[in-house]
Every structure is written in C-alpha cells, then in structure tokens.
Amino acid sequence: MSSQDSAKPRAGIDSLSKELLHRVVALVDQQDRAVAGSGVSLASKAPSTTSGSGVTKLPEGKLSWWYAHGVSALSLVNKRLREVALPLFCRSIKATQLSKPIFQFSRIPAGLLAGIETLDFACADLDSYAAAAIALDRMVNLREIRLSSFDKESLERPRRVDGAVRKAQDDRDSLTWANEAFRAAAARFTALEYHDVRFRDHLDQVMQRFTEASSLRKLVYSIGSTRDTLHETLRSRTQLEELDLSNSKFSLASLLVSDAMGELQLELPLLATLTACCSDLNSIRHLGTVAPSLCRLSLRLADISQGASVEGDAIKIALPHLEVLELSGYASCAKALSSFDTPALKKLELSITKSQSPALECASFLPANWAPPAGLDFHLATHRLITLDNFDSLEDRCTAQGMRFSHRYLAVLAPFEPRGTDVAEPTDEPSEARKQALLETISWAEEHLEKVWDDGDVQGLQELAEAMKMVAQRKQLDAL
Incomplete structure (x- = not known):
C-alpha cells in the first residue's frame, strides 16, 4: 500500500449520508418484522454477555433474540444510527400511557413520539383522553385511532381526586377542549379500529369525532351493531380502501342487499382489501359490483358440506382484479373455489381450522372443475390435530397444474385447542408440539x-x- 493510499481516511458509518442510513435501518426493520411474523422459534431474551451475542444459535437450539431485533442492535452502534432508529421503537401507544409523568414532563425524545402511528384508547378516562389531545402536535405521524372498551360516559362522570369530587365544570371544560382537538386533527387519521365500544349506538358520532369521511381509508369494525347503522356509515365513506368485519356479529351478506327495485344500496369503488364472515355464497354474488377494485379477499366461511353442492351451482362471483384469496373454516370451504371468477389471482390460502372428522382427504381441497391461473401460489394451513390423507397426491396435482404449493400447521395457539366437537383428540402418544407450546x-x-x-x-x-x-x-x- 502506498503512502498516498494510507493517508486516505477510512470510510465508516459516520461518512454515510443520512438518507442511506435511513434506508439501511428501514431494510433491517423490514427483516425484523418478517422474522417476527414467520413463527420461527426465537430465544426469549438477548444474550447476557457480549461474547454470546454473535452466536448464531443459542444452547436450546433457538435462533438468537437479535434475529427479530436488528433495529435495536443498530441503535447501539453509534449516535447517528440511534437517531434514525428511534422512531421505529414505538409505533403504538395507549392513551393511559400519555397521562404518565414521563410524557407530561416531556422526558420522551421527540424522535420516539414522532414514530407513533397508532393511538389506543383502551380503558381511557378523562385524564388520559385529555393527555392524548395535548400530545397530538408531537405525534406528527399518528394515523390510526383504536377504540377498545372506550366508554364516553366514563369521560363525563364526576370523579374523586384525593377524596374530593373534582369540579364538574373543570371536567366539562377538559372534555370539550379534548373533543375539539381531536376534531381539528381528524383529517390526519386514515385508519379507525372499533372494538367492543360501549356507546355502539352512536357510531356516526364517534366517526365524526375521530375521522373525516374523505380521509378514512381503513376501518376495522368488531362489535355487534345493527346492519342499518354500519350500512349508513359505509355509504358515506366511499373512499375506504380496507374493511375488516371479521369479528363482527353479522355476516357480510347483510351489507350486500338491494332495495325494492333490485338496486344495490352500497358502493365502495376504491375498496382493495376486505376481511369478513360469510354464511351463504349466493348472497355475496354481487360483491364484484359493490367493490370492483377488490384485490385481496379474506372470508371465514360456514360449513357448506351439509347444503347443496357448490361445485354444480351456477353461482359466479366475478372479481377481475383479485390477486389474493384467503378462505378459512371447515374443510368444505374449498368447495367455494369454483364459485369465484378470478383471472388475476396470484395467491390462494386455505386455512382448515375445523373438521367433522379427525382425518381429511386431500383431494377435496381442489374442486375438480376449478382451473387455477398459471403460476398460482397455493398455501394450505391445517389444524395440527387434523390428519391429512393422500397428501402426496395433492402435491402432485399442484405440480401438474403449475402451482407452487406449500403446507404449514396453524401455529401458536393451535396446540392449545381443547378436545372440542370440531377436532378429535388423537388417541396415540401425547403431542410433543403441545408440550413445547405449554413450556414456552x-x-x-x-x-x-x-x-x-x-x-x-x-x-x-x-x-x-x-x-x-x-x-x-x-x-x-x-x-x-
């Protein structure tokens, strides 16, 4: 090496541009989330010593804790990387946390607050509601409001502070100011999750407080309200791109109804993702008209094995832009495939969570009269306690029809399923998977x-x- 070369400064992290550091951290964050959602067995905590942090596998055979915490590792390298990584450490926060002194006295770095995307009002009272309103200006990237067990009456009820009833007027002033703050910021919020809210009969009032019809893009609705209430709400929010009704107490069919003249009463022209329950395929035959831009559809289907054969029926649900179709429920849900006209389909996922018998014939998963699009990715997920017969024949058929096939067991909670009426308990040795899941x-x-x-x-x-x-x-x- 010449003396001229040796005089050149060595390139290091500090010499990289901020834009490049942001890109590096974003890629590592993407990898962290992929690993965390993959079901790979990870150690429960970071190695206790520096010498152990570089070991690929820990003694118990699990991958290192660091595999899902790459951003945390990067933040320890130097100050610049920590500043870039800081907003990724806290994407969601509860309103009850914002009322704590550490937030009230601004002891939280601005970068951490700037990374918050979701505000959860679970168990919020007036103090935490007002604290969240105060913090709105600092949570510049806040886009999603999550209402869970949020009782508006608890915000208005007089409360005791140090044994005395606080002045009702002070509480009313705080509530009025907080309501105005959220209404003023409503245009920022593009997503609303609505879970088990006590004042379910006032859906429109809540929607107006936290969102604007023109800005709302995602709605997760998980309470049992009347069809008319939700129907009217959706009719005025045609900008929706994602709708999740999977935990609601009514079927998707109740929304796809027509008036006395046979005209559909609901149009969602921009809806791209829909998750819902369905008890009757015939009742959703107009889904393609209501949501012509649908790209991803996830349906939890009722058992259709006892009814008329779906394969022989003339039901056709035309979804020309659909790329991902996810069907879950009983094994009979696979019969529904022949009812969908999806020329652009790229990914199919069947999740068999229930069965009338402990063993299933794999040939039943693909209807004989269903022709899959070329190059389709077919993912089959089954309950761990269900036995699959003739599995090899299913793989061979997928290969012959040009499909990429994969199979996995429903993870995490599947080993905890009781010996219910849907899935019979095996009569042989106790499940090793169940034992391991319990220990973890x-x-x-x-x-x-x-x-x-x-x-x-x-x-x-x-x-x-x-x-x-x-x-x-x-x-x-x-x-x-």
Whole structure:
C-alpha cells in the first residue's frame, strides 16, 4: 500500500449520508418484522454477555433474540444510527400511557413520539383522553385511532381526586377542549379500529369525532351493531380502501342487499382489501359490483358440506382484479373455489381450522372443475390435530397444474385447542408440539409477570391474572 493510499481516511458509518442510513435501518426493520411474523422459534431474551451475542444459535437450539431485533442492535452502534432508529421503537401507544409523568414532563425524545402511528384508547378516562389531545402536535405521524372498551360516559362522570369530587365544570371544560382537538386533527387519521365500544349506538358520532369521511381509508369494525347503522356509515365513506368485519356479529351478506327495485344500496369503488364472515355464497354474488377494485379477499366461511353442492351451482362471483384469496373454516370451504371468477389471482390460502372428522382427504381441497391461473401460489394451513390423507397426491396435482404449493400447521395457539366437537383428540402418544407450546408459554408468563410488576402496570397484572384463572382453578382442584 502506498503512502498516498494510507493517508486516505477510512470510510465508516459516520461518512454515510443520512438518507442511506435511513434506508439501511428501514431494510433491517423490514427483516425484523418478517422474522417476527414467520413463527420461527426465537430465544426469549438477548444474550447476557457480549461474547454470546454473535452466536448464531443459542444452547436450546433457538435462533438468537437479535434475529427479530436488528433495529435495536443498530441503535447501539453509534449516535447517528440511534437517531434514525428511534422512531421505529414505538409505533403504538395507549392513551393511559400519555397521562404518565414521563410524557407530561416531556422526558420522551421527540424522535420516539414522532414514530407513533397508532393511538389506543383502551380503558381511557378523562385524564388520559385529555393527555392524548395535548400530545397530538408531537405525534406528527399518528394515523390510526383504536377504540377498545372506550366508554364516553366514563369521560363525563364526576370523579374523586384525593377524596374530593373534582369540579364538574373543570371536567366539562377538559372534555370539550379534548373533543375539539381531536376534531381539528381528524383529517390526519386514515385508519379507525372499533372494538367492543360501549356507546355502539352512536357510531356516526364517534366517526365524526375521530375521522373525516374523505380521509378514512381503513376501518376495522368488531362489535355487534345493527346492519342499518354500519350500512349508513359505509355509504358515506366511499373512499375506504380496507374493511375488516371479521369479528363482527353479522355476516357480510347483510351489507350486500338491494332495495325494492333490485338496486344495490352500497358502493365502495376504491375498496382493495376486505376481511369478513360469510354464511351463504349466493348472497355475496354481487360483491364484484359493490367493490370492483377488490384485490385481496379474506372470508371465514360456514360449513357448506351439509347444503347443496357448490361445485354444480351456477353461482359466479366475478372479481377481475383479485390477486389474493384467503378462505378459512371447515374443510368444505374449498368447495367455494369454483364459485369465484378470478383471472388475476396470484395467491390462494386455505386455512382448515375445523373438521367433522379427525382425518381429511386431500383431494377435496381442489374442486375438480376449478382451473387455477398459471403460476398460482397455493398455501394450505391445517389444524395440527387434523390428519391429512393422500397428501402426496395433492402435491402432485399442484405440480401438474403449475402451482407452487406449500403446507404449514396453524401455529401458536393451535396446540392449545381443547378436545372440542370440531377436532378429535388423537388417541396415540401425547403431542410433543403441545408440550413445547405449554413450556414456552409458561416461560413467557413468568417473564411478563416480572415486567408488569416492575413497571407498576396494574392493568397488565389484572389481564395476566384473568388469563391464568383456569390454571389457578385446576391447582385448587388438585389440592383437594
């Protein structure tokens, strides 16, 4: 090496542009989320020593904790990377957290608040509601409001502070100011999740408080309201691009109704993603007219094995732009494939969560009269307790028809399913998968208990106690 070359400064991270650092962190964040959602078994915590942090696999055979925490690792390299990574550490926050002193006295870095995208009003009272309104200006990237167990009456009810009833006028002033702050910011919010809200009869009032019809792009609706209420709400929000009704107590068919003249009463021309329940395919035959731009459809279907054969029916649900179709429920949901006309389909996922028998014939998963588009990705997910017969023949058929086939077991909670009426318990050896899942859950519960205790999280402790209630009951029975 010449003396001239040796005199050149070495290139390092500090020499990289901020734009490039942002790109590096964004790619690592994308990888972290992919790993976290893949179901890969990871260690429960980071290695305790520096020497162990570079080990690819830990002693128990799991991948290192760092595999899903690459952004955290990057933030430890230097100050510049930490500044870039900071907004990715907190994407969601609860209103109850914003009322804590650490937020009230601005002890949280501005970069961390700038990364918040979702505000959750679970168990919010007037103080936390007002605190969230105060923090709106600092949460510059806030786009989603999540209403869960949010009771407007609790915001208006007089409360005691240090044994005395606080002045009702002060509370009314705080509530009025907070309402005005959220209404003024409503155009910023493009997504609304609506879960088990106590004032479900005032859906339009809530929508007007937190969103504007022209800006709302995503709606997740998980309560059992009347069809007319939701129908009117959707009719005035034709800009919706994503709609999730999967946890609602009514079927998608109740929205796709026509008037006395046979005209459809609902149009969602920009809707690209729809998740819902369906009990009758015939009742959603006009779905392509209501949502002509639909690209992704996820349906949880009722058992159609006892009714008329779907394969022989003339039902055709034309969805010319649909690229992803996800069907879940009983094994009979596969019969619905022949009812869809989807020339642009690229991905098909069947999730068999229930079965009338412990064994299923794989040939039933693809209707004989259904011709898949060329190059289709076919993903089959089945309950771990369901046995698949003639699996090789299914793989061979997929190969012959030019489909890329993959199979997985429904993960995480599948081993915890009880011996219910839908899936029979195997009669052979106890499930190793179930044992491992239980051990991992017990380990997580112990670590989570320490965390909520150290944080003084009363709500988190109560939630964990509720989750462990049945275990405690079994302990008492065994002690008798």
